[in-house]
Amino acid sequence: MTGKAHIFEGNIERWDETIDVIVVGSGFAGLTAAIEAHNSGASTLVLEKMNAAGGNSIISDGGIAAPGTELQKKYGFVDSPDMMYEDMMKAGLGINYPELVRVVVDNARDVFQWSVDYLEVEYLDRIDIFGGHSVHRCYTAKNITGATIIKKQMEKISELGIEVRFKSYLKNLVVDSNERVCGVVVREDYDYKDPEKGKDRYIKAEKGVILATGGFGADVDFRSSQDPRLTGKIGTTNKPFATSEVIKESINIGAMPVQLSHIQLGPWASPDEAGYGVGPMFSEYIVFQYGVIVDPAIGKRFVNELADRKTLSDKLLSIGHPCIGIADSKAVREAGWNIDSGLKRKVVRKFDSLEEVANFYGISAKEIKETIDRFNENFKEGVDRDFGKPLIENSSPICEAPYYAMRLWPKVHFTMGGIRIDADARVISIEGDVIKGLYAAGEVTGGVHGASRLGSCAITECMVFGKIAGKNIVNQIKI
């Protein structure tokens, strides 16, 4: 069958309800947009398909990047929006929308400060440098979780009297006779496990609709149509409801799809647990830094373990089966991370010797010994002759028992593509025009991160474009 016909206002018998602004989605972007729309004077309703707020945002680690903050000054880090711009463009392989990156970096400091001053979000008193950033500019919300931010946003939402309506699933965007998005058809009492349940409600949005529905990392059909490697055999760090229905409905009414095939995988994931899990702490912070990754079929290394996410994930997928990350006791000790939860859940395993590692994973003991010996020889020369891995400070040969190992198999982590917006957060049509009455922010949009997202830039993006969308929808930029 062809795409759904548009729902025009003229086809609707009556509106069940009228409000100024409808925000779809209650993650970082949606809640920010709702607060801003309300504070700009509009009556605002947030629709959330699940029965709790926060979407995927609550399972993020709460890292947010911003240049030029007071905290950076305190710790003596020199940074600027231009430096962050360069970092994001480099990570995105240059195909980011430059004007959208510019908006993110130019507003990052203010929005971070707003989260501190207005939302009263508490951050750890530290600034980290995550992979791909050229300077320490990543702050982490207290308890190392996005839930810390969502909680404060929901407190503010409650204080302001904004309604967040749960189990409300966006079925259609409604278009009026001026080709303006003027409302939504919502399935009320929506049940994720029984989508036929509930009934439709027609809600008019006088000023328009803001889409903040996130990415489609858990939508196997849609993601594999853009990257056919990402079948159901590949897991995801996302919640299972991270699906594509709103992106599809937006395209259906004319929105331009942008860079949908650029989907980020996490190479630090374990196939032996669901979601993000506890394994990445061992793989990303210990194996990649100090250890090796071995293809069990041949017992050899095949990559610079410190390569970027995209390179590592693509290599793993091209090999076609999980590979084994190995580190020794000295590495665990020097890295300083506690891996007990990984061991407890048997995601990370402990072995008395390399022979035991080989036996457990069905690797040739001879090959693995040769591989480790060769890696260790590299330390004498100070250079990884095989894959160019930078041999980091304090690292050393892999030789101290017990050894630790973990299976590695990428999981879908973030969808860079989505619907097209302009710098004012207005959704742009496939013909390049503004779609009146429709705004979007966050992972549902495409173009900010190009081919690959830099860690800790997503929360920044969500809050920056959430604020812009919430403000502009009320003040109605002239078209």
Next chain:
Amino acid sequence: MTGKAHIFEGNIERWDETIDVIVVGSGFAGLTAAIEAHNSGASTLVLEKMNAAGGNSIISDGGIAAPGTELQKKYGFVDSPDMMYEDMMKAGLGINYPELVRVVVDNARDVFQWSVDYLEVEYLDRIDIFGGHSVHRCYTAKNITGATIIKKQMEKISELGIEVRFKSYLKNLVVDSNERVCGVVVREDYDYKDPEKGKDRYIKAEKGVILATGGFGADVDFRSSQDPRLTGKIGTTNKPFATSEVIKESINIGAMPVQLSHIQLGPWASPDEAGYGVGPMFSEYIVFQYGVIVDPAIGKRFVNELADRKTLSDKLLSIGHPCIGIADSKAVREAGWNIDSGLKRKVVRKFDSLEEVANFYGISAKEIKETIDRFNENFKEGVDRDFGKPLIENSSPICEAPYYAMRLWPKVHFTMGGIRIDADARVISIEGDVIKGLYAAGEVTGGVHGASRLGSCAITECMVFGKIAGKNIVNQIKI
């Protein structure tokens, strides 16, 4: 504004004309589909928006890849569909649709033989190995141009009595009450330079419509929405009418857009001439093989000159200005290609010394001398210590005057993305369903080539899927 409303059959006053099968586009794919549909017993009409047949196909170099041919046996090359499959998947960085690649490679030999036996296309008596192929399997049409194939196809079209109607621009696909594509709205007497000219005609297609309208390499707005680097500052090897209107109309009625942001650039192009031009013969076959590419701003090399198209183009774009390809007289002699036309059009330039090269392009003479000296030293060691370029057989230091040079700046060459089809050439909707009555073949579709197309696989693809579409639209695969 939002997307166009669908045109339903019920909205149309009357059909001006009725036929079994409408084929849109008259390149390799369209003409093949039309011949096959006719030979399967359907009355068939080809619509072409320009005033001559062949589209972009006539400016291709007429290279077609096929494994397991008689010609390969004659010359002793062992090949198989599986080997070609591996090559295409590798070039496509693994994100090709495996089932579509399978169809191409499994039918390549037969379709090539069909072009010889049935169309009577003449090929040069040679088999080449183009970059990325693991074996000699590329045949070249006589006179090294796709026009040789198009001419034979048009002769067959004429012999069979199939009408090709020129200046007929597809405005809309028409959908019937069963959500089946049942016809088209065409702008007759279409004038590329005056699109308002002409009038609309409604043509019913009893069996359906085959889209074979090619890629969107010349459509600056559309291509830059998918890869923002590809603004009007980047040229194209395509004809100026390689635009996106049919892809957009397909998406409008519900087709799934696939991998649109994967757009192939030719790194061998010159900014000093339009289109594909005469420069690439010097750059690709002489500079890349024997010479160096230098960034004029710093006078240094920056890449393995024999890297794949994508790597070279991305590097050039990231540098942000044209770079200089340089080779010496010995290289030109040994390569055996005639570069007179390049010199005559001043795309390639001749210099008595490296100092002259430096002066002409504004490069530091000192830097360029150091760069060439270092490159030459590599020959003593037999290895390019800087960028890992394989130093090919018969190559030698760059030292024999006169020297030849050319500016290099990538041009858009091919759009890998497009609308989604299945292995039966049926267009698939964004919801993953078959769109009844709608088929597609060639560059308008996405997924066959993944992230990067291998040279000489496009004509194979066009003919394979053209045949499948032409056959299936008549025999109407059950849905």
